Amino acid sequence: MKLRASCLIVGLASLVASLQQQSLAQTPAAAATRLTLTGAAFICANQVETGTCPNAEFDPALGSIQNPQGTWAANVSLPDGTVVSGLRLCGNFNEDGSSITATLDRTPLTAASGFASPVAMASVQSAGASDQTQCFKTNLISDATINNAANQYYVVVVVPDNDGVIFTTVQILY
Secondary structure, X not given: OHXXXXXXXXXXXXXXXXXXXXXXXXXXXXXXXXXXXXXXXXXXXXXXXXXXXXXXXXXXXXXXXXXXXXXXXXXXXXXXXXXXXXXXXEEEEOOOOOXXXXXXXXXXXXXXXXXXXXXXXXXXXOOOOOOOEEEEEEOOOOOOEOOOOOEEEEEEEEEOOOOOEXXXXXXXXO
């Protein structure tokens, strides 16, 4: 009886070791991590000043804000200590001479006097007209390490007054 129990224990240990090796062999390589902000994440900014947001609406079928003229902002929540490596702006940019800009901003939580001023960490702009969805990316990031104890982070997208420029997504790569 003791021999059978010993064989059973050895057999189970061998099976567990084999399954662990197989599991490790099937683990895929780590992919680039990114935070994706769809148009649904953005709120209209400067509405009183520009009056441009009332005509905008998020279209779930297309995943974009239709008629998005104006300035839009979205909160960014990344883990403390994360190092930002890129900023991507995606959309359908189909109007000659017009482009939109996405900027990742950092604002200190405290200020010696008045309100703290935002500092641009990265900015990317669309270019050219094309009736296709495309992305524009920058890897130029200043002060790329996230410090949530000292700063707040958000993305601002500025869309000119036209109807041929639509953004679908802003991605922060880290």
